[in-house]
Amino acid sequence: MKISFHGADREVTGSCHLVECNGRRLLVDCGMFQGGRRMAEENAADFGFDPARIDHLLLTHAHLDHCGRIPLLVKRGFRGEIITAAASRELARLVLLDAAHLQEEEAEYQSRKMARHRGHHNRQWVEPLYTVLDALNSLDFFGRTARYGQPLDIAPGIRATFVNAGHILGSACVLLELEEQGRRRRVLFSGDLGYSGRPLLQDPTPPPAADVVVMETTYGDRLHKPLQPSIEELYEAIEDTFRRGGNVVIPTFALERAQELLYFLHEGVRQGRLPGAMQVFLDSPMAISATEIFRHHLDCLKPGAVKRFGAGEDPFAVPGLHFTRETAQSMAINQIGGGAVIMAGSGMCTGGRVRHHLKHDLWRRDSSIVFVGYAARGTLARIIIDGARTVRLFGEEIPVRARIYTIGGFSAHADRDELLAWYRHTGRPHHTHPGARRRPGHAPLRQPPAGQHPGGDACHRRGVHPVNRGRGAIGRRGPIDRHSIVYSEAGKGRRSF
C-alpha cells in the first residue's frame, strides 16, 4: 500500500492524492491549483502519475480546487470510474463547465494579446487547459453514486465509505478500508471539513477510527470568529452603505457561500434588520444554478431549513431578489446608483462578473465591497484587502475609494479547534498527514498554546514533527511519536504504510 501527494501539499489548492493497493490505483480528488499566474503552469504540468493507469477517482466535493483538473485527467487518458455523492456530481458538472468556459476565454485573450504584441494577425493560438468539450467528455466517467455511511466495494481489497464532512452540499470525508496480502489498513481522507452549527447544512458526522489520516488543514493555525457577530457585521455594512447612498458588492463563491448569504439576507429582512425594499442581485449563473441544486438535495440540509421549504417558505427568497443570468441583465445593474446588494463571482475576483461591478463601485466613496471568503495571495481580492490604492481593471487604473469590509466568520472550513476535535475522533492513527492544504507562509496545524489544550492524547504537546518515513526523501530526521501530529515536508514523496 502506498500513498503519494500530487497537489495541496504545503499549499491550499490542487488536492490530488494517489493510493496504490493490490495493483489498483485510486485517486482521491483531482483539484485545480488556484491563485496567480504561476498556478497556470502548475495546472498544466505533468500529474506525476499516468492518468491512463488510474482505476478510480473518489471525489470528496465539488469545489474547483478538488475537482478542477478532472477534464484534464480525462484528456490525458483517464478511463476509470469517478465516484462521488449525488449533490457533488451535480455541482461538479456546473463547476467544470464553468471552469472550461473560463479556460477558453483566457486562452482566447492570451492569443489576441500575443498577436497584438507581434503586430500581425497570423495568430498563434494559446491552447486552453481544457475546453468545454473536454469538460463534457469527463462527465461520462462519473459512475456510481456514494451515499453517506454506506460502504462501496471499489475493487478486491478496497472499500470506500463517504462520511458527511459538513463543508458544502454533498461534501464528504472518504474512508478507505484496504487489504493487501493479509494486511489491513483504514485510511481516512478528510477532504475539506466544515463544522457544526451552520444554518443550512447538516452538521458533519464524527469521523470513523483510522490508521492513517490525510487531513486538509486550511485554517489549522487560527480560530474563526463566531458566526453570529459576522452576520451582524454584514447587516451593519449593508445598513451603513445604504445610509451613504451606495451599493454593496459582495464577491461571492457560487457554492454554499452564495446560498448561505441569501439565507442571512432573508433572515435580516424577516427580522426587520434590513430594509424590505432593498434590491438583491445574485449575478452569477453558476450561483443561481447551485441554488437550484440545493433545492434538489433537501436530504443534505438541516431539518429546520427543510421544514421551511416544506412550508412553502423558500429560505433563499429575499424580497427584491433578482437572479440575473443574462449578460444584459448583469450590465443593467450598473445603472443602479444605490441601495443594491450585488453578489457576483468569482469570490477571489480573479474573473467573472464581479470585476465589472468592482469597476463601477470600487471608486465610489459611498459604496462598499464586502469580502466574505478566503482570498489567496496574488488574487485581486487579496490585493484590495491588503489596501491597494488603485487596481487595474479592464485596462483602466481604478482608484479604491469604496469602504472595504472583510468579514471572517462565514468560512465553510473548520478552524484549528474544530480540526483538532475532528482529529481526536479518528483514534490514534499511526500516520497523519495534516500538512496538506496549509496556506503558504502559515504554520501547519498547531497545538493550542499551553493552558488552552482541548484535551486528548492525539494532540499531545510534542510540537509538530516532519515525517521521516517511507520511501523518498521526506523531511528531516526525527523520531515520530505515534500520538503526535506529523506533516510532510516534501509531499511529493511516496510513502508506504
Ligand SMILES: [Zn+2]
Ligand atoms: Zn472545499
